[in-house]
Amino acid sequence: MNERKRKKYSRRLFEAVLDGDASRVRALLRAGVDPGRPDWEGVTPLYEASVNGRTGVARVLLRAGAAPDAESAGLGAEGTPLCAAACWGHTATVRELLAHGADPNLREEHGTGWSPLEWARAGAHSETAAVLLAAGAVASERAA
Template sequence: MNRRRQKKLSKRLVEAATFGDGTQINALLRAGARPETSDTEGTTPLYAASVNGATDSVLHLLAAGALPNTDSGRGAEGTPLCAAACWGHTETVRALLAHGADPNLREDHGTGRSPIEWAMAGPYPETIAMLLAAGARPHNRTTSPLS
């Protein structure tokens, strides 16, 4: 598949994931879109689905081979688990953890917040409890919302 077509598919896959359009996600994957791709901004489909709490889309992407610990964006986003925890999307957090997301992985290539820090900033008690049960370790450092 040529590079231009792959870029278009990637862009459309991120858009479909953003809006939780599972039918479109499946069609794009069948057409050759790669689940571990990103759009021109660096956003991955799994991050886009996770930040919006689109659990069904998250499950489609994971089943197609999207990696649950891949950082998205260029410093403005993070990991799918951090995205879901930040907004208290408990079912999405559950799906990501079930597919191997690391509950202690800090976003921004290890320099940002962890999923538990995002959930605690919410606060989202159900998400916090789920992350703790999965082995998340609360950290003693203070972070700002922009870090």
């Protein structure tokens, strides 16, 4: 696939992710779109799906090989998919990420930021926090 086509398909992938259209995401992945390729700002498709609670789309991306712990670098969209989902209390998405190997203790900002559990607790998402704890998340001494 040439670079122009790759960019066009990548843009379509992000549109499908934002729409929550898992069927369209699957079709684009079958056409050769890389499930882990970030957009021009550095935002990954899995981060975008996770922060918006698009569990079905996240599942499709993970099954296609998107790395569950890959950090996104977009302005206002920095961090890991698990932290993004935990921050907003998207419990089903948190479960999906954990089922695909996301590290419940991985801190954002390359290990210097908040953990998924800290994000869940800061947002008062007790169900999400309970899922993370059951998956092995360790509460830290840091105040969230």
